[in-house]
Amino acid sequence: MGERGPEESDIQPYSIAVDEDRLQRLHRKLKLTDLPTELQSDTASEWSRGPPAAAIHELAQYWIHDFDWRKAEAKLNDSLPQYMTSISVDDHGDYDVHFVHQKSQNVDAIPVLFLHGWPGSFYEAAKILKPLTDGVNGEPSFHVVAPSLIDHGFSGGSRTADFHIDQHTELVHKLMLKLGYDHYVAQGGDTGYLICRLLARHYPTHCLAHHINMSVPNEPSRTNHPDIYQKWVTAGGFEGLSDSEKLQLSNTQNFLKEGSAYFAIHSTRPMASAYSMTDSPVGLLAWIYDKLHVWTDDYKWTSDEILTWVSIYYFSTAGPAASFNTYYSNHHRRPLTAFEQAVEYIDVPVGVSRFDKEILHMPKLWDLTLGPIVFQAEHFEGGHFAAVEKPELLVGDLRKMFGRGLVEKLFPRRG
Numbered sequence: 001m002g003e004r005g006p007e008e009s010d011i012q013p014y015s016i017a018v019d020e021d022r023l024q025r026l027h028r029k030l031k032l033t034d035l036p037t038e039l040q041s042d043t044a045s046e047w048s049r050g051p052p053a054a055a056i057h058e059l060a061q062y063w064i065h066d067f068d069w070r071k072a073e074a075k076l077n078d079s080l081p082q083y084m085t086s087i088s089v090d091d092h093g094d095y096d097v098h099f100v101h102q103k104s105q106n107v108d109a110i111p112v113l114f115l116h117g118w119p120g121s122f123y124e125a126a127k128i129l130k131p132l133t134d135g136v137n138g139e140p141s142f143h144v145v146a147p148s149l150i151d152h153g154f155s156g157g158s159r160t161a162d163f164h165i166d167q168h169t170e171l172v173h174k175l176m177l178k179l180g181y182d183h184y185v186a187q188g189g190d191t192g193y194l195i196c197r198l199l200a201r202h203y204p205t206h207c208l209a210h211h212i213n214m215s216v217p218n219e220p221s222r223t224n225h226p227d228i229y230q231k232w233v234t235a236g237g238f239e240g241l242s243d244s245e246k247l248q249l250s251n252t253q254n255f256l257k258e259g260s261a262y263f264a265i266h267s268t269r270p271m272a273s274a275y276s277m278t279d280s281p282v283g284l285l286a287w288i289y290d291k292l293h294v295w296t297d298d299y300k301w302t303s304d305e306i307l308t309w310v311s312i313y314y315f316s317t318a319g320p321a322a323s324f325n326t327y328y329s330n331h332h333r334r335p336l337t338a339f340e341q342a343v344e345y346i347d348v349p350v351g352v353s354r355f356d357k358e359i360l361h362m363p364k365l366w367d368l369t370l371g372p373i374v375f376q377a378e379h380f381e382g383g384h385f386a387a388v389e390k391p392e393l394l395v396g397d398l399r400k401m402f403g404r405g406l407v408e409k410l411f412p413r414r415g
Contacts, residue, residue, distance in 0.1 A: 010085050010086060010178075011083050011084075011085045011178070011179075012083060012084050012085070013081075013082070013083055014082040014083050014084040014098060014154070015077045015082065016073050016076055016077055016082070016154065016315075017073070018069065018073065018315045022315065023069060023070075026281055026314065027064060029279075029280065029281050030060055030063055030064045030281055030282065031064060033060055033280070033281075033282045035053045035056065035057055035282075036053065037053075038052065038053050047293065047294065048258075050286065050290055051286050051289055051290050051293065055289075056282060056285060056286050056289070059285060059289065059303060059306060059307065060282050060285065062303045062307065063281070063285070063307050066303070067303065067304065067307045069311055072304065072307075072308045072311065076123070076308070079126060079129075080100045080102075080122070080125070080126060080129065081100060081101055081102055082098065082099070082100055082101075082122075082154075083098070083099055083100075083101055084096060084097065084098050084099075084154075085097055085099075085175070085178065087171050087174050087175055087178065088174070089163075089167050089170055089171050089174075090170065092159075092160065092163060092167055093159075095150055095155070095156045095171060096155060096156040096317075097147055097148070097150070097155050097156070097171065097175055098122070098147065098148040098153055098154035098155045098317075099122070099145060099146060099147035099148065099155075099175065100122050100125055100129070100144070100145070100146040100147075101143075101144070101145050101146075101179065102129050102130075102132075102133050102143070102144045103133070103143045104132075104133040104134070104135065104141040104142060104143050105133075106135060106141045108411075109133070109135070109140070109141040109142050109143045110140055110141070110142050110143070110184075110185060110402055110407065110411060111142070111143045111145065111176065111179075111181035111183070111184035111185070112132065112142040112143070112144055112145070112184065112185050112186070112187055112398070113145050113146075113147075113172060113176055113184055113185070113186040113187070113199075113207075114128070114144055114145065114146040114187050114188070114192075114387075115146075115147075115149070115172065115186060115187065115188030115191070115192030115195050115196060116146070116148075116149065116152070116188070116190070116191070116192055117188070117189060117190020117191035117192050117193070118152075118190060118191060118266075118323050118326070118327075119287075119288045119291050119292070119309075119313065119323070120190065120192075120385065121148060121152055121153045121309070121312050121313070122146045122147065122148050122153055123308065123309060123312055124146075124385060124387045124388055125144065125146035125387060127387060127388060127391035128144075128387050128391045128394060128395050129144055129146075131391065131392070131395045132144050132395055132398065135399075136399070139399040139403070140398075140399055140402045140403070140407055142398070143181070145175065145176060145179060145181070145184075147172055147175060149168055149172075149191065149195075149323075149326070150163065150167075150168060150171060150318075151318045151322040151323050151325050151326060152313075152316060152318075152322070152323050153312055153316055153317070154316065154317050155317060155318075156317055156318060157317065157318030157319070157322050157325075158318070158322070158325050158326075158329075161325075161328070161329055161332075162329065163325065163329055164329045164330060164333050164338070165191070165194050165195060165198060165326065165329075165330055165333075165338035165341075166198065166202075166333075166338075168191075168195055168326070169195050169198040169199055169202060169203075170202075172195060172199070173199060173202075173203050173206065173207070176206070177206070182206060183206060183208050183410075183411065184206065184207060184208070185207065185208055185209045185210060185211070185402070185410075186199050186200070186207055186209075186210045186211070187210070187211045187212070187213075187398065188210075188212060188213075189212060189213040189214040189358075189384065189385075189386060190214060190384065191326060192212075193212045193213075193214045193215065193216070193342070194330075194338040194339065194342050196210040196211075196212055197210070197212075197338075197341065197342035197346065197370075198338065198341060198342065200346045200348035200350070200371070201341060201344070201346050201348075204346075204347070204348045207348065208348070208349070208410045208411075209348060209349040209350070209351070209374070209401075209402075209406065209410055210348065210349075210350055210351070211350070211351040211352075211353070211375070211397070211398060211401055212350065212351070212352055212353075213352075213353045213354075213355060213358070213386045213394065214358055214359075214360060214384070215352050215354075215362065215367055215370060216339065216342065216343065216360055216362060217343055217362055217366040217367055217369045217370050218343045218366070218369060219232075219362075219366060220232050220365075220366060220368070220369050224369070225345070225368070225369050228365070228366075228368045228369055231365060231368075232363075232365055232366075235365060238363075241363055244356070244378075244380065245361070245363055245364060248354075248356070248358075248361035249361060249362075249363070251357070251361065252359070252360050252361045252362070255359050255360065259294065259359070262287070262291070263327065266324040266327035266328065267327040267328055267330070267331035268328070268331065270321065270324035270325065270327065270328050273287070273321070273324075274321035274324060275321075277320045277321040278319055278320050278321050281310075281314055284310060284313060284314055284320050285306075285307075285310050288309065288310050288313060289306060289310070291384075292306060292309065292385075295357070295359055295383050295384035295385065296357065296383040296384065296385060296389055297355070297356060297357040297381055297382050297383040297389060299383070299385070299388070299389045343369070343370070345369060345370065345371055346370065346371045347371060347372065348371055348372070349371070349372050349374040349406065349410070350367075350370055350371045350372065350373055350374065351373070351374055351375030351376070351377075351397070351398075351401040352367050352370075352373065352375070352376050352377070353376075353377045353379065353386065353393070353394065353397045354376070354377065354378045354379065355379050355381070355382035355383055355384075355386050355389075355390065355393075356379060356380045356381055356382060356383070357381075357382065357383035357384070358382075358383060358384055359383075359384050364376065364378065374401065374406055375397070375400060375401035375406075377393075377397045377400070379393055381393075
């Protein structure tokens with residue numbers, strides 16, 4: 001593969017250490033929380049307007065009286081090998097980048113770049129880190145790199161409005177090169193899906209394949225994909241979809257109608273909600289917990305999981321609302337947004353895992369418009385946060401995708 005050694009002097013071990021004053025300030029703010037009034041509703045529809053006040057009150061009380069950030073902080077530091085380095089982005093300057101880097105004991109392991117989205121973070125990699133690096137029964141193992149995207153977690157802030165998905169892509173690519181991984185694969189959903197696609201588009205000689213657990217392809221037509229269009233017509237189009245695909249498509253339409261207001265706010269008027277997210281920890285909790293609840297497939301979150309997740313945003317370097325910047329910059333990028341770039345056919349091997357309760361589902365056949373599909377899996381369980389909800393399925397899919405046949409093709413020395 002031609003790996004080269006990392007520039008050790010500029011890659012430093014990192015431990016999360018939130019200043020005690022910030023922690024005490026959080027507790028003071030939590031004690032001053034006022035909750036909104038809400039309409040009476042029956043149990044079945046109590047989440048239809050957002051998180052119920054009773055659920056948020058219970059979590060806020062737990063945050064004040066029972067949640068131990070220092071314990072959570074120590075667990076993150078003990079279980080996730082973290083580092084900090086500086087990466088230069090063309091025309092944008094240098095950025096501090098926080099990342100998890102777990103190397104496999106197998107020297108021939110495949111470097112994989114794990115990319116989160118919103119409202120996720122590097123924390124999503126916690127359950128898949130050891131299984132990916134270990135490998136099982138001759139199946140592939142991986143060196144795992146899980147960065148905090150700029151404006152997220154403990155990486156720096158973007159500083160300018162023209163820091164687009166393109167710049168996120170350039171930065172994580174350069175991080176992989178800096179770590180000595182001239183050739184690697186990428187995995188992601190949400191914003192991570194977009195970055196995976198742009199890595200394959202802009203750096204195909206380095207990002208040799210990508211796996212996504214959310215795909216948003218365009219509908220094939222006579223002009224853009226005539227062969228796939230013919231398959232679509234022959235299969236009966238929308239009428240020929242399976243019952244599960246019809247239900248998934250219906251759920252997608254409902255999400256776009258009833259569940260995507262956050263996307264519009266982040267993309268158009270981010271500062272309108274940024275004050276609440278920054279000033280009110282309970283406001284931030286409600287904004288994020290809403291997604292953790294409705295975007296998962298009945299996943300049984302513990303209070304400690306939720307509050308660790310939200311606390312990472314609250315204590316983030318660039319601030320709790322900085323993550324909105326990605327939406328705004330992408331929405332106003334010209335001539336093409338990241339979504340418009342991501343739907344183009346990219347001639348780099350791609351694998352797709354479809355989890356049943358993912359927020360966006362297009363017909364499975366449309367995935368063929370994305371590039372050479374080398375792996376597809378359909379899981380009738382799981383939701384938007386696959387690495388957290390169904391880590392064993394996501395890890396299994398990566399092992400299957402990068403079985404001996406594809407490994408021999410992409411990484412001959414590993415065959």
